[in-house]
Amino acid sequence: MPVRVTPASRAHLDAVRRAFRALPKDLRNAIRREQRSQVGPIWREEMAASLARTSVPARALRPQQRVFRTGTRVKAGLPMYLVAGASTRTMRGGGLPVDLDAPYEFGSNRRSNYTRYNRRSKNGTPHTVTRRAGLQLPPRQSNGYVVYPALARALPRVIGTWVHAVNQRIERAIDGS
Template sequence: MGSLFQVRAADLAELRGIILATKAAPREVRNAINREMRANLNPIWRESIKAKMAGLPDVDRTILGKGARVKAGNSAQLIAGNSTKALSGGLVPNRWAKSWEFGTYDREKKKTYTRRNRRNSGTHTVSRRTRRQLPALARQGHAIWPSAAESIPRVISLQVQTVVRALNEMLGN
């Protein structure tokens, strides 16, 4: 799915300081910080995603909920709808997650093409409503964006606390 939106470190002084401090830390400390962040942030993110998807249809939960995790690093990334394993019908969630998250403005749009006849010679025209299975347009998203808006303040504060605690322990030893 890639990145739907990001919190820029330039916008938050605390986050800028944490990024610089983490870059200056030794590799073992950075690895410990990343392990602790994954352990602390994954439950927060997954629970938020699960709560927002409670009222959505099964197909939406299947597509958007697959691959929900936190990619720890400098700085952490919240990931959802990122599974590359095809579903039973062939749909790959990370290719279609944006469409399922934001929907489409015209579910009745038709795609018309010609194809060869199966039994007799010649061709005929076929019309398909290719967007019919997508949800209606939601500019603020159905599940991932609202979950991220709810989770990001907690994620940033936990990230700051984790880095400060790890650096204090390193300097204390």
């Protein structure tokens, strides 16, 4: 679900970006603080809704939920970054969400491929193990499962909020309040 930006909205965003860069530093910092406080809840709400759409019974959380439920935040600035699944805290199985986010977002096209490796049994005899290592991942999907759909729904709201915050703060600064 690609998000389309029309030429008119792009021109409006470029005008806001130029106005933002021309502002004094303290005013830019105030806008960034407001940006985090206003856009953060929108992004977390859309990520939670996206994870709820991919939910299964409570007894078995899907891997996407385990990977993407942490590390969802807004990195303010120009440009602003919406971050998801960026936690570096080790999960129970030993994986890091930051390493597993791409495979769980886009899936794998190697689901039916077999992986062979050698190991030793508890008795000490070597043997070959054949398994399908890709079955844990969802099928390949170029427009994503969790983050991209959430981004497509959140982006219009985020842009509107950001443009409104910049315009409102500039008007307050001009009025002297």
